[in-house]
Amino acid sequence: MSLFRLRTAVLALALLGTGCESEAPFPSEDELDALNTLHTPSARPEVDPTNKWGDNPDAAALGHRLFEDPGLSRCGTVSCRSCHDGEGYTVETPTAEGCGGQRTERNPPSLLNAGYNRWFMWDGRADRLWSQAILPLTNPVEMDSDAVVVRARLVAEPTYTAAYTQLFGTSPADEQDGDRLLANVGKLLAAYQRTLNRTDAPFDADVRRFLQAVQAGTAEQDPAYLGLKTFVRKGQCVVCHKGRALSDDKFHNVGLKDPGAGKRGQADAVDALLSWKFNAAGLFSDAPAGTDAARLSALHTQAQSKPEEVVGAFRTPSLRNVALSAPYMHTGAEKSLEDVVDFYNEGGDADGTFVGVRTETIVKLDLSSEEKQALVALLKSLTGVAR
Ligand code: HEC
Ligand code: HEC
CATH class of the missing domain: 1.10.760.10 (Cytochrome c-like domain)
Incomplete structure (x- = not known):
């Protein structure tokens, strides 16, 4: 159970105990923290020390x-x-x-x-x-x-x-x-x-405005309320799509149907990357020798100690500009953002259509049609301005 779900559940129980039937107000302290990390990314990516020519x-x-x-x-x-x-x-x-x-x-x-x-x-x-x-x-x-x-x-x-x-x-x-x-x-x-950046999106202005509405006690009246609430609370999207890129930079098995040869995902990539002569710990990096060695060995340790976490796991993609890149998922099986939201609402594809173990956050969501629409609108608001 994720921390979010746990705390929300505890809070809901506490409220039930007092005879109050409505759910906890959105956002809670934790949810507010998560919202604060989502908006307004820097206009340029961080310098890559392994590429001396990266910003030339x-x-x-x-x-x-x-x-x-x-x-x-x-x-x-x-x-x-x-x-x-x-x-x-x-x-x-x-x-x-x-x-x-x-x-x-x-x-x-x-x-x-x-x-x-x-x-x-x-x-x-x-x-x-x-x-x-x-x-x-x-x-x-x-x-x-x-x-x-x-x-x-x-x-x-x-x-x-x-x-x-x-x-x-x-x-x-x-x-x-x-x-x-x-x-x-x-x-x-x-x-x-590294110059193909579209960062500033309506989403960022929405979240900034919503955070002010929270301060003012008018969160529920804000037009972004339902989308953000569904993204953060009922949909659990923010468990993985977090931070300014709306990605945790990690790999998860979301239970996506994949009959192809590459269905094992990260499980087949870790050793290949570790022994690859072009990896960032190698000879062709412009950073001091050994840079990234720790990051790579952490990957190795994880794959060794928790193999169930890498089989059928794929990278959480950034959701910035996601409206511009249909179709979706590593297989391209979901044609539209509506389809992606339906996929999550169903708790992913049927057991037996993918390898490995579906991660525990991916469960049936029971979203209303308003909640689904609000999620799709949120995803569409992530298209940044071209500079
Ligand atoms: C357990 C982590 C996790 C959760 C929770 C999660 N996602 Fe994802 N998301 C991923 C991963 C991993 C992928 C890529 C999966 C694949 O292709 O196998 C993905 C893919 C996507 C894509 C497709 C992006 C693209 O470029 O193809 C969208 C859109 C998306 N997620 C939106 C959402 C929404 C909306 C929610 C909440 C309802 C959500 N995600 C919940 C991890 C997660
Ligand atoms: C024949 C089609 C094809 C060509 C040509 C191609 N790509 Fe791709 N590219 C893909 C596919 C498919 C993936 C995803 C592969 C995977 O993850 O297994 C990809 C992934 C990528 C990624 C990873 C993006 C991410 O977010 O992980 C980058 C960057 C990229 N390509 C850049 C390039 C560059 C630079 C070239 C030219 C040298 C190139 N591609 C040529 C099809 C292509």
Whole structure:
């Protein structure tokens, strides 16, 4: 039982004891604390010490051109943009098409605010934005590329060569270490993606206004009341979708139907990340040696000691800009935000349609249609302003 539910239940019991039938006023002290952490994120992601070029405008400009260049793929037809396009930097289908018409296993996430994430990919296979880029580049289903193809493309385009040499002090032709070349290209792509931020959303103004209404004792009259109350109390959404990104940066099994090969989620990603030469504790990080080693070993310990927590677990996605990235979930199975809310209202998909153990917070919710609509409106209010 979560702390929230526990305290709310205790409070409700206490009230029942006094013969009072109405539930505790919203928000309680704990709920107020949670609301305070949800709004008004910083306009830029935190500096990434493992990428020296992360906030360099020249790196971002070159990264932007590379992001759109299908010449980095072996088949010559697939760029990052092919699967991360439009306002939401994603596709409108459950999966996307890579080299030779092959389909990806999972739904491409939006790249908006990707610089704020602490883990990447649905299963957390990458721990930094720059190293993540090496995965689609070299994935046979996506861009099917390698250092030879990437170097040839950089060398063939004189403006790429000039900008790369300026930034890294070595020309792509002279960069003998293919891994170093891929890491550098990842750092350029990350510098570009770190500029794709949409933070300031109507949601933030709503929460700030609601908090003032709480002070004034008029919370119940506020238009955001029902949505916030359902998100925080009855829906339990805030147990996982917390903080300014509305994500706890953790992995959970929400009981989502997945017949695919990647259904084990984080359980199959931890060892791969720990032994990956491009992880943040490795040679290609620009931070002092051993940075992130503790973070990675904590991951290892968790996977070893509580295997039931990683099987079928996927990353809690940020809910910022979520209206721009339908369809939803790692499978792309939920077509709309209404469908996602119905999914949670049912307590997830049927037992036996996913692996592992559904986490205890995911239970039937019995939401009224007003509560469902208020949740959907809250989710839609998280679309930030493009800067
Ligand atoms: C063929 C389609 C395809 C291509 C091409 C592609 N991606 Fe993706 N991208 C995906 C899919 C699918 C995922 C989710 C994969 C998973 O989690 O298993 C993803 C995940 C990501 C993520 C993780 C986001 C997050 O929040 O975890 C980032 C960042 C990203 N891609 C950037 C890129 C970059 C940069 C390129 C070009 C080098 C690229 N992608 C090329 C389909 C694609
Ligand atoms: C136990 C933690 C947890 C709780 C509670 C929770 N979520 Fe989630 N949420 C997740 C995880 C994990 C995913 C990704 C699941 C997957 O794809 O397998 C997700 C996915 C989503 C998505 C899809 C986002 C996308 O980009 O595809 C939305 C929308 C969402 N949740 C909203 C909600 C709402 C609304 C509630 C409350 C009714 C809620 N969540 C409760 C953890 C949680």
